[in-house]
Amino acid sequence: MARLDVTETFHHISFPGHIHTQDSLNYALHFQFQDRDTVIATYPKSGTTWMQEIVTLVKNRGDPQLSKTVPNWARAPWLEQHYSAKVLEATQGHRILTTHLPYNLLASALQGSKAKVIYVARNPKDVAVSYYHFHKMAKFLPEPNSFDEFLDSFLEGSVSYGSWFDHVKGWTSQAGVLANVLYISYEEMWLDLQGSMERISSFLQCPLVGEELTNSLRHCSFSSMSDNAMVNYTQIPKEIMDHSKGKFMRKGIIGDWRNTFTEKQIGIFDTVYSYQMKDCPLTFMWEL
Numbered sequence: 001m002a003r004l005d006v007t008e009t010f011h012h013i014s015f016p017g018h019i020h021t022q023d024s025l026n027y028a029l030h031f032q033f034q035d036r037d038t039v040i041a042t043y044p045k046s047g048t049t050w051m052q053e054i055v056t057l058v059k060n061r062g063d064p065q066l067s068k069t070v071p072n073w074a075r076a077p078w079l080e081q082h083y084s085a086k087v088l089e090a091t092q093g094h095r096i097l098t099t100h101l102p103y104n105l106l107a108s109a110l111q112g113s114k115a116k117v118i119y120v121a122r123n124p125k126d127v128a129v130s131y132y133h134f135h136k137m138a139k140f141l142p143e144p145n146s147f148d149e150f151l152d153s154f155l156e157g158s159v160s161y162g163s164w165f166d167h168v169k170g171w172t173s174q175a176g177v178l179a180n181v182l183y184i185s186y187e188e189m190w191l192d193l194q195g196s197m198e199r200i201s202s203f204l205q206c207p208l209v210g211e212e213l214t215n216s217l218r219h220c221s222f223s224s225m226s227d228n229a230m231v232n233y234t235q236i237p238k239e240i241m242d243h244s245k246g247k248f249m250r251k252g253i254i255g256d257w258r259n260t261f262t263e264k265q266i267g268i269f270d271t272v273y274s275y276q277m278k279d280c281p282l283t284f285m286w287e288l
């Protein structure tokens with residue numbers, strides 16, 4: 001079988017070649033956003049799938065029918081992946097779009113658009129650990145060696161989808177530039193899912209009431225999503241995602257990095273973080 005972990009380099013960033021082509025990446029760059037689109041933008045492992053589930057539930061007023069019958073990638077396709085043009089052509093009405101692209105690559109397509117953008121960020125120590133484990137099970141990403149080596153690549157931004165720092169700084173500097181943008185963190189969602197759901201649903205102008213809200217909360221809990229084959233990626237063939245190497249719905253907690261980082265790695269990380277984020281007002285909750 002041909003290797004899956006080939007990379008596609010686009011604007012100096014590596015993307016998994018199994019799911020991206022130059023054409024699909026260019027398609028995203030020149031995408032015609034519509035005002036009624038909802039765009040979920042994230043760096044990988046920051047709560048993308050969770051937000052896809054939340055937005056699906058909000059748009060369906062808590063009815064889990066769609067969440068339970070259609071895979072996340074089909075109901076909230078990644079703009080830049082090779083299948084998205086086909087999926088989007090077949091989509092009618094309101095569209096939920098997902099992207100891992102950095103802001104600068106989508107800036108011109110989004111310029112002047114009233115599409116609603118939700119940007120989810122997660123503390124990067126947990127992102128790095130989650131991403132490391134994901135590299136072990138996702139066969140379209142290079143097999144990682146030690147966490148130490150992976151962390152170096154993560155900090156220098158040479159992993160797939162590029163630098164976490166550039167991604168987060170790029171998207172969060174757009175308050176006031178993009179017409180409709182909501183920033184939310186994985187940690188806020190984790191600590192107060194109900195408050196987050198209320199914020200998201202009112203941003204999407206679909207405020208949920210009563211059972212709509214309680215049903216939505218139930219269906220996007222970690223345990224419910226772990227059991228939902230439409231979001232836990234267990235339907236994907238083993239050659240592409242090998243669940244014997246780790247689950248996609250792995251732990252879903254804040255502060256798991258403590259179980260992986262050594263003192264030395266914490267020191268290196270904190271030095272790079274302080275330098276990279278010195279002009280960025282964002283703060284993260286690192287552990288409970």
Ligand code: A3P
Nearest residue numbers: 045046047048049050130221222249250251252
């Ligand atoms: P962990 O690997 O730390 O468990 P993405 O969808 O951006 O790839 O992010 C995946 C991460 O989000 C995984 O983190 C996954 O467990 C976590 N996640 C997914 N759904 C979640 C939920 N409902 N509650 C908490 N964490 C969730």
